Amino acid sequence: MLSSKAKYALRASVFLSERHRDQAWILASDIAESEEIPKKFLEAILVELRDHGIIDSRRGRYGGCRLAHPPSRISVGDIIRIIDGPLALTPCSSRTQYGACADCVDPVICALRPVLQEARDAVAGVLDGCTLAQLARSRRSKSSTTRRAVA
């Protein structure tokens, strides 16, 4: 399951995507308010995203943050991996962060590994194939649909 933190990170990232056009610095407090994310908690998330090169930030007055790359170059998988760790079901079936599990010597788990790798490739294929740009576009179309439905 996704953590709240990862969902917040995705929401914040999409928010930044929508405002990425003019390269302006966006306030963390604006994101927090618009997306209803606890401000201090969001700050910690933004730091992680910055440390992993997803966003750039500028301190001091008139500072803020913005995506470090075009929204079409950042995937859902990227964000989730940074916040929640590898997509794989075990360390030993991860490709981006491979590591032996403590109990990986066991033959049954090893018998399991090919399946788990297949599973991880399947999820990764989907989540890495979906970019922030696509999410932002989909959000835009949904909100307009809603508006039309309400009208």
Add this chain to the structure above:
Amino acid sequence: MLSSKAKYALRASVFLSERHRDQAWILASDIAESEEIPKKFLEAILVELRDHGIIDSRRGRYGGCRLAHPPSRISVGDIIRIIDGPLALTPCSSRTQYGACADCVDPVICALRPVLQEARDAVAGVLDGCTLAQLARSRRSKSSTTRRAVA
């Protein structure tokens, strides 16, 4: 990530698969010893598997447990779902245990949902496509390979 509990459950299930031929009652303590699983912890796991119809059990002297179905009819996905919960990344993208997430009203998360559903279908496809029988077979071939390599 898979919990230890789920790995234990898978190991125990494969162990039962290997001995399913003669329909005998297998002792929990035998599974615990062979698979190096803490006995009391394993007992709790077996109860869960029993409650979900994966295994049958008989109490009292000469009791034990065994698979309630042929190993070819029980999938890795079945076991994982019972022990660790839905394969989906959010309640709202689950098919077997659908439920709205607390924050599912948010449009970005909703924009995310189709992707998450795709991801869940992808993992489910893999994990439900792998049965205990296949795992047991793969374990058998591996251990013989090992023996050959050692010899």
Add this chain to the structure above:
DNA sequence: TTAATCCCTATCAGATGAATAGGGTTTAAG
């Protein structure tokens, strides 16, 4: 100089994960 902003460290309550303890209940063999 200063107001505004990101950033760092510490802390906290609650949930979850992994395991242990101890006995209760049931069963089949003798």
Add this chain to the structure above:
DNA sequence: CTTAAACCCTATTCATCTGATAGGGATTAA
């Protein structure tokens, strides 16, 4: 009918993770 042996139930422990809050330090552009 007794009894040894097994599953089964409740409670408890300990460590870690999650989600969040607090307070201020460092930095920047006007």
